[in-house]
Structure formats: structure tokens, C-alpha cells
Amino acid sequence: MKILVCISHVPDTTSKINFCDNNKSFDSDGIQFIINPNDEFGLIRAIWFKEKTGATVDVINVGLNNTEQTLRKALAIGADKAIRINTIPKCSKVVAKSISKYLESNQYDLIIAGRESIDYNGGMVPGMISALSKINFVDKCTSLEITNDNVKAVREIEGGVENISTSLPLIISSQKGLVEEKDLRIPNMRGIMMARKKELIVIEDYGFKISSETVKFEKPLTKNKVTLIPSNNIDKLIELLNKEAKVI
Amino acid sequence: MCILIYAESEKGKLKKDCFELASYASLIAKTLELEVHAVCFNADNAEELSNYGVIKTYHYKNKNYLNFDATIYSDYISKIFNEKFRFLILSSSSNSRYLGGILSVKLNASYISNVISKIESKSSIKVVRNSFTNKAFETVEALEKNVILSVAKNSFEIIKEPVTVEIEEINFEMSGPINIVTSIEKSENKISISDADVVVSGGRGLKGPENWHLVEDLADVLGGATACSKPVSDLGWRPHSEHVGQTGKPVSSNLYVAIGISGAIQHLAGVNASKTKVVINTDPEAPFFKAADYGIVGDAFKVVPDLISKIKEFKSSNL
Numbered sequence: 001m002k003i004l005v006c007i008s009h010v011p012d013t014t015s016k017i018n019f020c021d022n023n024k025s026f027d028s029d030g031i032q033f034i035i036n037p038n039d040e041f042g043l044i045r046a047i048w049f050k051e052k053t054g055a056t057v058d059v060i061n062v063g064l065n066n067t068e069q070t071l072r073k074a075l076a077i078g079a080d081k082a083i084r085i086n087t088i089p090k091c092s093k094v095v096a097k098s099i100s101k102y103l104e105s106n107q108y109d110l111i112i113a114g115r116e117s118i119d120y121n122g123g124m125v126p127g128m129i130s131a132l133s134k135i136n137f138v139d140k141c142t143s144l145e146i147t148n149d150n151v152k153a154v155r156e157i158e159g160g161v162e163n164i165s166t167s168l169p170l171i172i173s174s175q176k177g178l179v180e181e182k183d184l185r186i187p188n189m190r191g192i193m194m195a196r197k198k199e200l201i202v203i204e205d206y207g208f209k210i211s212s213e214t215v216k217f218e219k220p221l222t223k224n225k226v227t228l229i230p231s232n233n234i235d236k237l238i239e240l241l242n243k244e245a246k247v248i
Numbered sequence: 249m250c251i252l253i254y255a256e257s258e259k260g261k262l263k264k265d266c267f268e269l270a271s272y273a274s275l276i277a278k279t280l281e282l283e284v285h286a287v288c289f290n291a292d293n294a295e296e297l298s299n300y301g302v303i304k305t306y307h308y309k310n311k312n313y314l315n316f317d318a319t320i321y322s323d324y325i326s327k328i329f330n331e332k333f334r335f336l337i338l339s340s341s342s343n344s345r346y347l348g349g350i351l352s353v354k355l356n357a358s359y360i361s362n363v364i365s366k367i368e369s370k371s372s373i374k375v376v377r378n379s380f381t382n383k384a385f386e387t388v389e390a391l392e393k394n395v396i397l398s399v400a401k402n403s404f405e406i407i408k409e410p411v412t413v414e415i416e417e418i419n420f421e422m423s424g425p426i427n428i429v430t431s432i433e434k435s436e437n438k439i440s441i442s443d444a445d446v447v448v449s450g451g452r453g454l455k456g457p458e459n460w461h462l463v464e465d466l467a468d469v470l471g472g473a474t475a476c477s478k479p480v481s482d483l484g485w486r487p488h489s490e491h492v493g494q495t496g497k498p499v500s501s502n503l504y505v506a507i508g509i510s511g512a513i514q515h516l517a518g519v520n521a522s523k524t525k526v527v528i529n530t531d532p533e534a535p536f537f538k539a540a541d542y543g544i545v546g547d548a549f550k551v552v553p554d555l556i557s558k559i560k561e562f563k564s565s566n567l
Binding site: 017092121122123125136153155164165219223235242 | 318319341343347349352357359362374379381383384387427428429433434438441442443446482489491494496502537538542545546547554558
């Protein structure tokens with residue numbers, strides 16, 4: 001089985017969010033970048049398949065060369081090969097079209113992409129790839145079992161889950177649940193050394209036109225100060241929730 | 249020219265957020281000078297959309313097929329979306345978001361998700377969306393002729409605007425779905441986090457899963473859903489489906505009550521779209537107090553039972 005995991009290069013979850021370039025771009029000054037957590041859950045599941053069934057795991061990113069450190073981390077965790085498409089990921093459609101173009105000449109049985117990236121929160125790329133490349137798709141996948149060609153997937157829905165029986169080839173969007181938090185891996189020295197020797201292929205920009213464009217970013221206004229209520233005056237809280245906030 | 253909304257149904261009835269979507273579409277229809285149409289599948293109350301400005305509804309009907317299928321539904325929605333249409337409005341539900349990416353390819357449309365604003369001008373299609381897990385607002389311009397917007401939950405009010413509706417009933421077939429839904433596990437009497445107006449959430453400060461009755465009872469009296477912080481789901485005290493925050497579920501309820509949650513930046517990011525936040529914590533230095541509207545510094549094991557009984561009293565005296 002050949003697996004492709006799409007990797008987004010995103011600011012660490014504790015990052016302070018600032019903007020530059022006339023508030024048109026994210027200010028990456030002093031920011032630590034990580035593998036998008038939703039992609040990482042998918043990557044670890046892919047590596048599980050590699051270790052149990054001998055699958056091969058490739059990782060792909062659409063971005064400039066600053067994302068290579070993140071791809072190297074994916075290789076250090078256990079991916080076999082990395083591909084970077086040298087394009088500024090300006091909108092989700094450009095990312096999806098680029099990956100889909102790569103898929104025209106490279107066959108995979110399973111494609112995994114995170115449910116959404118934790119920076120732009122688009123949540124669009126996996127569905128777009130599925131429609132562009134005409135590959136069957138299961139969104140918001142929280143469990144994936146594959147025996148031969150038979151796939152059992154679980155999809156999260158409001159207030160519950162849907163159990164799905166399907167087949168390969170398949171694209172899923174990954175999130176927590178696919179593997180547990182404790183299954184995530186920190187690359188060890190051996191992995192990091194091996195990753196240096198693994199193949200990282202760079203493909204030149206395919207030149208797709210953008211479909212939507214960021215005009216500006218704004219930060220939410222800072223909140224009013226909290227109103228503290230003494231713990232022996234619950235009546236006051238109820239009054240405020242009822243009269244001021246009007247939520248009960 | 250028209251706007252199409254996808255009005256989602258469940259068990260043969262339109263979901264409540266359809267009316268939110270129809271109201272939103274009617275609002276932007278005025279600026280854009282367009283008509284609002286709707287498409288739905290197996291919805292016995294399809295005509296109710298006319299109360300919110302929908303003048304035509306395409307109702308796909310076949311009682312043999314009650315399960316959602318993204319591939320088949322997106323095909324049928326594409327069939328309706330002919331050259332008359334320019335906009336497709338979706339909710340932020342799991343099924344609608346499942347369709348969004350697929351339809352943006354099938355309809356050659358710019359797709360913008362988490363939308364929280366109206367459209368101000370006819371000449372350039374710009375909207376504001378939530379980004380960086382609610383830590384920023386992003387104004388985005390759609391560059392393609394067709395546009396799909398998925399509207400963030402709880403961002404727009406339902407506005408009544410009764411009109412006369414034409415309903416076109418169309419038969420549909422679901423031949424050979426590739427994804428076969430073998431079963432659905434859903435607790436019938438529990439409100440889900442994404443649908444709830446009130447969410448009560450517990451953290452490590454509750455000391456163990458055996459104390460979760462505090463969260464459950466408070467959620468009960470408030471008619472809300474229960475949730476938890478990331479450490480709690482990682483420890484296995486509560487299921488992952490209850491984890492709210494950056495890598496869990498986003499919350500945009502009217503009222504969010506956090507009990508024994510210190511308020512790590514990742515947690516705050518996931519919940520700060522909620523309108524009113526109440527924090528109960530023993531530690532006055534807990535970062536959550538800075539993000540809260542109302543705070544009680546105190547022991548949850550004393551405060552919460554007191555709060556539960558006082559809310560019960562309040563509710564029974566305000567019936």
C-alpha cells in the first residue's frame with residue numbers, strides 16, 4: 001500500500017499571532033513552526049500502517065523552502081520520502097490543484113490530509129483534492145482500519161459518529177482519534193540522522209491561478225475586564241447572566 | 249441571478265440552522281440584488297423556508313434514501329446550480345463542510361469557510377472569516393465568478409421574512425454509493441457541543457471522572473452540552489468527542505462555563521467565539537480569568553452545587 005500524507009507547515013499552537021506587510025500576511029518573526037496537528041495524527045496512523053503492513057509513506061507540502069524543516073521532521077518520525085511543490089500556498093485551491101497535479105503521475109492507495117490547518121482553518125483541501133482527482137473521500141475521520149482492500153472508517157458527525165465501509169483508493173481528512181495523543185512521536189537522534197539521507201524532491205511551481213485572496217487580517221479587540229463575583233454570592237452571578245448577558 | 253442555500257435535513261425535517269442560512273442569504277441578497285433559492289433532500293417541512301425569504305425550493309425526494317452521501321448529494325446540488333446561480337451558502341455542519349470542498353471544484357467556485365460577515369458591495373465579493381482559531385479575522389476576496397460561503401455557526405440571527413414559495417419536487421436515486429454507512433452511533437437525548445446554546449466544560453481541577461456529575465448536572469439545568477479540556481480527554485476521563493480547543497472542537501455557544509480549567513492558549517482559542525464565558529477556578533492567577541466575562545475564584549466542589557440549586561430556583565420562579 002502506498003500512502004501520501006499532506007503536511008501543512010503551521011505556527012506552534014502557543015504562538016502569538018501578529019501580522020505584517022500592511023496586515024496582509026502572517027508575521028513569522030520569532031515563530032516556531034510545526035507539522036499541523038491534524039496532519040500529524042494522520043502521519044502517525046500512516047506510519048502505523050508502514051510498521052504493521054509494510055506500507056510506504058510519502059509526505060507532501062506545497063510551500064517555499066522554509067517548510068523543508070517541517071518535512072524533515074516528518075521524515076525523522078518515519079516517512080520514507082518527501083515532496084515539496086515550490087509554490088506560495090496563497091489559497092486552498094492552489095494547494096489542492098498542485099497536489100492533484102502531482103497525483104496525475106504518482107499513484108497512491110491512500111491519501112491523508114488534516115481536517116483543517118490550525119492557522120488559516122480553511123478545512124477545504126481534502127475535499128478539493130477528492131473532487132479534482134476523482135478519489136473517494138471520507139471527511140473528519142476518527143478511525144481507519146484496512147484489511148486487504150476493505151476499509152472501515154469512522155466519520156465524526158454532530159453528536160456522534162457514522163461507521164463506514166468503503167474501499168481503496170481513498171482520501172481521508174484526519175484528526176485526533178485516528179491515533180491518540182500519547183501515540184505521537186518525538187523524532188529521536190537515529191530518526192533525525194536517517195532523515196538527512198532520505199529523498200526530498202522539489203517540484204517547480206505549476207502556476208495555478210489563485211481562487212481567493214486575503215485582503216487584510218485584524219486582531220479581535222481586547223476584551224473588557226472580567227467581573228469577579230465572590231463565591232458566596234451566586235445570586236449575583238445569576239442576576240448578571242440573566243439581566244446583563246441575557247443568556248439564561 | 250440567484251443565491252442557492254443548501255438546507256440540511258435530519259430524519260425528514262429541516263435542521264434549525266437552515267433558517268439561519270436562509271436569513272443570511274436574504275440579507276446578502278438585498279445588497280447583491282439576487283433571489284434566494286434553496287435545495288434540500290427529504291424534508292417534510294420544506295415549505296417553512298418561505299418564512300425566511302426563500303422563493304423557490306428544489307426538494308429532492310425519495311424516502312428509500314435517508315442517509316447522506318457527499319458524492320451523490322454534491323452531484324445533485326451541482327445539477328441545480330446552473331448558470332442562473334452565482335452563490336451557494338452552506339452551514340458549518342459536518343455534512344455541509346464535507347460538501348464544500350467537493351462543490352468548489354464541481355462548480356468552479358471560490359470557497360470561503362467560517363464566514364462571519366455580510367457582503368457589503370456588489371462589485372467586489374469580500375467577506376470576513378474567522379482565522380487562526382478565532383485569534384484573527386481575515387477579510388477575503390473571492391476571485392472566481394461563482395462563490396461558496398460556509399457560514400460560521402451562531403453568527404447571524406434568524407430573521408422572519410415571509411414570502412410565497414414555489415416548491416419543485418424532484419425524485420432522486422442513490423445508486424451504488426462507494427461509502428456505505430453501516431451504522432450511526434448517536435446518543436438521542438444528548439445535545440451535541442456544536443448544536444448547543446450552552447456548553448459546560450470541566451478541566452483537571454475536577455480531580456477525576458467520578459466528579460463529572462457536577463458538569464453534567466449543571467449542563468442539565470442549563471439545557472446545555474458537556475465538554476472538557478485537552479488534558480481531561482488525554483487522561484481518558486472523558487471521550488475525545490468532548491475535547492474543545494484548538495485541536496478539538498470549536499465552541500461558539502451563547503454561554504460557556506469553564507470549571508477547573510486554567511485556560512491554556514490552545515483552549516482559549518477554541519472557545520473564544522462563545523459570547524459569554526463564566527470561569528470557576530480556585531487559582532485567581534488562572535489565565536482563563538483574563539478571557540472571561542464573569543469569574544468566581546472558589547472551590548468548584550462548593551460553588552457548582554450551589555450554582556446548580558440557585559439556577560433551578562431561578563428557572564422555577566421564572567416559568
